[in-house]
Amino acid sequence: MRDSLLSDIHWEAYARFERAYLDADTCVQVxxxxxxxxxxxxxxxxxxxxKAMKKGNTPDEYARSLANTTAAGIWNHVFFIVGYPGEPIHHVLPLFRFLTDRGRDVLTVKPTRFQLARRAPLIHSPPEGIEVMPEADWDLFINIPFQYTQSWWCRRCRTELDASAMVMKQGRPKCASCNSWAERWAPLSRKAVDGIYTLSEVLCERHWSHPATSLFPYVARLFLSEEEMTGFADRLPRLRTVDDDALGQALVKVRGALAREAEMIGDIGRIxxxxSLSVPKSFNSYDDFLKHCMAWTDAAAA
Incomplete structure (x- = not known):
């Protein structure tokens, strides 16, 4: 009787990508x-x-864990963060390829914006690249407001400049190495994050399960198999969550951010x-953007 009752219990949980999921038999046991x-x-x-997040995983381990849980009949859901301090927009492009290429092993996906929760350890040691509102002004905020910080950069050297790398001329800073005028620039901005977040929403709405999962509550994942959800998704109309105006604005924002990063960040410019790759003069559609994600991933891996 006890075993019979336990077999009727279904549960869900937030999970880490523990290496145990790399073993297919363990996933079957779960x-x-x-x-x-x-x-x-x-x-x-x-x-x-x-590394900055101290995740302790690799993309290959993510892929194997997702494949194993799916094969075992476990519905997996993936969250990813947009706007993590210090992560250029270019470094998000391979994630679009990853989630597109492995779509059948990723059963649902959702982007989230980087936030500083009141009790998070990062409050006391914020990542470089952001400035947190003074604690006296936190009031009743659950997520503490912050802004991305600007640095002095040299366009010619493609590098950030600290005080020792600049000289003042006519009250303005110049690069001590090449004598070019230094510029204020934020490697990550709200505008760029808004743009890539919108494109992330398009990624999600194009996911194979979206027609069904956009209608069913989360609890449905406890009772519907992948096969059943696939059947629903095939029969239901595909819903759009991003209109043409929002998509067009996002493509402009992200293209501008990519061009600026290629110009200002040496490692990206060298790739x-x-x-033979270059930043397109424009993205006319999400497919144009996704094509560049694929090409950039190949170029960066070469």
């Missing part, structure tokens, strides 16, 4: 123990961001210089 829906915080596949 399924047999009632695990039906696991929500993973993938967050990013950029190596520098993974373009060493390949």
């Amino acid at each position: 399924r047999e123990a009632g695990g039906r829906f696991l929500q993973f915080g993938l967050e990013s596949i950029a190596p520098a961001t993974i 373009y210089a060493q390949s």
Whole structure:
């Protein structure tokens, strides 16, 4: 009787990408123990961001864990973060490819904006690249307001300049190395984050399960199999969450951010210089943008 009752219990949980999920048999055991829906915080596949977040995983491990949980009959859900301090927009492009190429193993996906929760450890040691509102002004905020900070940059050297790398001329800073005028620039801005977040929403609405999962509440993942959800998704109309105006504005914002990063960040500029790739003059559609994501990922890996 006890085993019969336990077999009827289905549960869901937020989950880390533990290495246990790299073992297919372990995923089957989780399924047999009632695990039906696991929500993973993938967050990013950029190596520098993974290190900064202390995730302790690799993109290959993410892919294998997602494939194993799907094969075991566990519904997986992936969150990822847009706007993490210090992560250029270019470093988000491979994530679009990752989630597109592995779409059948990622059963649902959702972007989230970087936030500073009141009790988060990052409040006491914020990442570089942001400025947090003084604690006296926090009031009743759950997520503490912050702004992305601007730095002095040299366009010619493609590098950030600290005080020792600049000289003052006529009251303005110049790069001590090449004598070019220094410029104020934010490697990450609200405008760029808004743009890539909107394109992330398009990524989600194009996902194979979106017609069904956009209508069914989360609890449905506890009772519907992938096959059943696929059947619903195939029969339901595809809903648009981003209108043409919002998409057009996002494409302009992101294209501008990519061009600026290619110009100002040396490591990114060198990838373009060493390949046949260049930042397009414009993105006319989401497909144009996705094509550049694919090409950039190949160029960066070469």
